[in-house]
Amino acid sequence: MTYASPNYVEETRIGFHFLRSHTWQHHVLRVAINDLKRLIGEPLPQGGTLLDAGCGQGKSFRLLRDAFQPLHLVGLDADPHSVELARAEAAQEGLSIQLHSADCAQMPLPDRSVDIVFCHQTFHHLVEQERALAEFWRVLKPGGWLLFAESTKAYIDTWVIRWFFRHPMEVQKSAEEYLEMLRGQGFEFESRNVSFPYLWWSRSKDFGLLERWGLRAPPPPGQREETLVNVAARKPLA
Template sequence: MNGQNPQFLSDSYVEETRFGFWFLRSQTWQHHVLRVAINDLRSLFDGEPPRNPVLLDAGCGQGKSFQYLRQVFAPKRLIGVDADPHSLKLSAEEARRQQWEVELIGSDCATLKVADASVDLLFCHQTFHHLVEQEKALAEFYRVLKPGGYLLFAESTEAYIDTWVIRWLFRHPMHVQKSAGQYLQMIARQGFEFTQDNVSYPYLWWSRAKDFGLLERLGLRQPPPVGQREETLVNVVARKPLDPPVDEQGPSA
């Protein structure tokens, strides 16, 4: 257990601010962030996603994603993982309100208490930038996914997290923040497969650190195109290969 935060299930857990904890259950978060991200991730599949999948929500927080994951992916089994017992309690209450059975696990994403190759879809939304042991967490995501399973990854980048307003309102481990390109490189290095057709760079109002997109909404400025701006968000649907890499197959006969 963490000596500073013994109530959390991770030695490296960074506790959110009171405002942050409130915001993550707000209607603004649910409608303008969660819903939008899940719909965007659905659009990034090359074809149809797995039917009746086992779906793991890594960093499920207070369970506000459950209703949207159910609507979009219709999982036969939904697993929620979080390192904060209080958040898990709220997730259980949310599942009961929706009259839906959700398996909740208290666990650090870097040491998932989930069996190898047991998950079809792994949803990681706005969780990764909270994690200190990112390489270990990504390796765990790869481990628990079935061959051919998908990582649904949606993240804010360092360009957004390292701004005065976000640093003032929220709390993050700043030394692990990354750019959109660095996140994509990390996912590829782990062995996941994706093309640019499986990637999007949403430029949503809430991620504009300077003015939250106000000037653009007033028609006073046009948003810069992809390639001419520092991306604040990156979404990717990445697939675990059906066949393991050669170095995982062991020596040939």
């Protein structure tokens, strides 16, 4: 298969099927979108154009429509097979969506044409992360939102994830390194716009079982290596 990015790291068969599962849609996507809504605060941005950068198989489309009511929904992914499945998902949900098989580091979208960029669990798949972030900046309108939700190196570089999934390991970053990358590009956010979820599926050693069984208390923030980081960041108006 020919991918839209020359640096694309092909996902495993297990990984590809996981991205169409109920667990992915309900326990990962839904939870992340709800948290990002909380980080934005009220009122939520509504209408305009929303870009799902790294849309995969389109399981986010209905959730994003319900949350932000965009006038235009755009999906982009480097895997043409995923894009075709995303097209079928949109049709099943009755959604009108513009889909692109394209690289996040070189997006076929005009400057300042997007109100919200949703980037969920995409960045750790990208080799050219700085170029992709510059593209997000380029296509966003001044005052537009980047909704960024990522797994960190502490999670990606574990035996469970390495065994079942594939990623470009040389570009993985800590939570703070991702935050510094966003700041370096010029995005603005405060501490209230950032969260470090500690969800059961991000615990590579025991998936939170010891805590759910009451055998161990979860380590508080600051006393653990963060496995997830969510950010609601804005491109400045000026």
